[in-house]
Amino acid sequence: MDFDVLYLGSGQATWNGAVPLAKTGVKIAVVEESQYGGVCSNKGCNAKIILDKPIELVEKIKALQGRGIDGVPSLNWKDLMAHKHELIVPQDEHGQSRLTNAGITTISGHAEFVDAHTVKVNGKNYTADKIVIATGMRPHRLDIPGKELFHDSTDFLSLPDMPKHMTILGGGFVAIEFATIANAVGAQVDVITRSNRLLRQFPAQYVAEVQAELKDRGVRFIPDMEIKSAEKQADDSLKLVGPHEFTLETDYVLDATGRIPNHDQLNLEAAGVKANARGIIVNDNLQTNVANIYAAGDALDKTTPKLTPTAAFESRYLAAKFMGKNKGPIKYPVISEIVFTSPRIAQVGVKLDEALADNERYEVEQVSYDGDWFRQVENENGAKLALIFDKQAGKRLVGAAELSHEADNTINAILPYIQMKMTREQLNDLVYLFPSIEYTLQRRLPLV
Ligand SMILES: Cc1cc2nc3c(=O)[nH]c(=O)nc-3n(C[C@H](O)[C@H](O)[C@H](O)COP(=O)(O)OP(=O)(O)OC[C@H]3O[C@@H](n4cnc5c(N)ncnc54)[C@H](O)[C@@H]3O)c2cc1C
Numbered sequence: 001m002d003f004d005v006l007y008l009g010s011g012q013a014t015w016n017g018a019v020p021l022a023k024t025g026v027k028i029a030v031v032e033e034s035q036y037g038g039v040c041s042n043k044g045c046n047a048k049i050i051l052d053k054p055i056e057l058v059e060k061i062k063a064l065q066g067r068g069i070d071g072v073p074s075l076n077w078k079d080l081m082a083h084k085h086e087l088i089v090p091q092d093e094h095g096q097s098r099l100t101n102a103g104i105t106t107i108s109g110h111a112e113f114v115d116a117h118t119v120k121v122n123g124k125n126y127t128a129d130k131i132v133i134a135t136g137m138r139p140h141r142l143d144i145p146g147k148e149l150f151h152d153s154t155d156f157l158s159l160p161d162m163p164k165h166m167t168i169l170g171g172g173f174v175a176i177e178f179a180t181i182a183n184a185v186g187a188q189v190d191v192i193t194r195s196n197r198l199l200r201q202f203p204a205q206y207v208a209e210v211q212a213e214l215k216d217r218g219v220r221f222i223p224d225m226e227i228k229s230a231e232k233q234a235d236d237s238l239k240l241v242g243p244h245e246f247t248l249e250t251d252y253v254l255d256a257t258g259r260i261p262n263h264d265q266l267n268l269e270a271a272g273v274k275a276n277a278r279g280i281i282v283n284d285n286l287q288t289n290v291a292n293i294y295a296a297g298d299a300l301d302k303t304t305p306k307l308t309p310t311a312a313f314e315s316r317y318l319a320a321k322f323m324g325k326n327k328g329p330i331k332y333p334v335i336s337e338i339v340f341t342s343p344r345i346a347q348v349g350v351k352l353d354e355a356l357a358d359n360e361r362y363e364v365e366q367v368s369y370d371g372d373w374f375r376q377v378e379n380e381n382g383a384k385l386a387l388i389f390d391k392q393a394g395k396r397l398v399g400a401a402e403l404s405h406e407a408d409n410t411i412n413a414i415l416p417y418i419q420m421k422m423t424r425e426q427l428n429d430l431v432y433l434f435p436s437i438e439y440t441l442q443r444r445l446p447l448v
């Protein structure tokens, strides 16, 4: 065999485990057909947050007008994009050197199975004892006439000029985060959804507040609408056509209707690996139906969220298994999620909507920050936190959700309490900085 372990794809689901595994002397190769480091590093989370942060900053400055700050700075898309390029362009090279510095062989090109132990790249066969499929997902594209006129999240993250009128199809993470960004830098934004519910995985009441805020800022929502076709007009604008004589003229269409796994391009049949439209099918050891082939990250058919931290967790789990350190099934910890809207919505553990629907089991404490002096330092109105307690487990804290500009920090602070099932005594032994979100939470959390 050429290698002990061959990883297909170089994203979070690969390098988090492959790098420490290589340091134990295991002979590893990674095949990558695009940019090293995968979607998150090159055309996902990192690029998005660079464009988002200045927008959050301006929102915070707006809230302090007349409270010590006079004047709102303007956002400049071209410079913002140049700043993004400066930070993101080196990620590809950095992603490759992170692997080679650990002694991993990198193979650039498209991988396809030849059999269960052999993968072909650029016409050359490579054999390995174990193979990990970590090939992630790509944007789903609507299959309608005129679809070639649409753009995806990767295009948006490199847009040289912000169009005057942007139309976004979909109501998920990408649609709403990018609507927030495009609106903030001055585009007229329309969001077209096939239902009337955005961001299904987040609390309905918080999503409604984010949607109302976006409407106030000028975003138009067109619910219950499925676009049937698109055509280019003489003046280069685009015309979208829907049922009941619906038409809309726009300058740019972002198709944000989800992501699909890349396994259809792996010749899985040659290895006999089973998959479905959601991803590669694995058991609770992340092992496919073919004993020496495993899968991790977005490539999986899984119910856990397809996010960077879950891909990294799975990658570390497999590496520990290959080191012989971990023989049991994967045990996911509580998982936190955030949508980078403005304000943000973040959550961890048991979901708020589920808790509200089951008051036999859960007790929900709704906390408003409007009367909290520390959270009013930035004059943020309407920020709120929900704490979810399990009545059947001694009223233990099992979930939390927050709507605020600081939701990421709050939920990160609450996560260890839930994951570690911390008691009041253990919590009292933590001496936090003052003033800080963690300090305020420490006093507020009624732990058992
Ligand atoms: C716009 C956007 C924003 C996001 N923001 C966030 C966020 O804020 N927080 C968060 O947690 N998650 C976010 N995500 C999700 C996150 O990017 C993914 O969950 C994460 O990248 C998954 O890592 P992965 O290693 O499983 O897959 P990927 O990062 O997709 O890596 C797979 C790699 O495999 C390569 N590949 C595919 N097929 C082949 C082949 N046949 N041969 C060789 N190479 C192949 C691909 O080129 C790719 O580099 C975002 C995603 C997008 C699109």
Ligand SMILES: NC(=O)c1ccc[n+]([C@@H]2O[C@H](COP(=O)([O-])OP(=O)(O)OC[C@H]3O[C@@H](n4cnc5c(N)ncnc54)[C@H](O)[C@@H]3O)[C@@H](O)[C@H]2O)c1
Binding pocket: 142, 169, 170, 171, 172, 173, 174, 175, 177, 193, 194, 199, 226, 256, 257, 258, 259, 305, 306, 307, 338, 339, 340
């Ligand atoms: N903040 C974050 O953590 C973050 C940010 C961006 C993306 N992501 C990850 O990336 C993945 C993809 O995000 P996304 O926004 O592309 O997908 P998504 O699944 O969140 O949203 C897809 C949207 O498109 C709609 N849709 C699907 N098919 C459609 C059709 N045929 N016609 C009209 N609408 C249709 C869905 O109803 C949904 O509103 C998610 O799994 C998410 O985990 C995470």
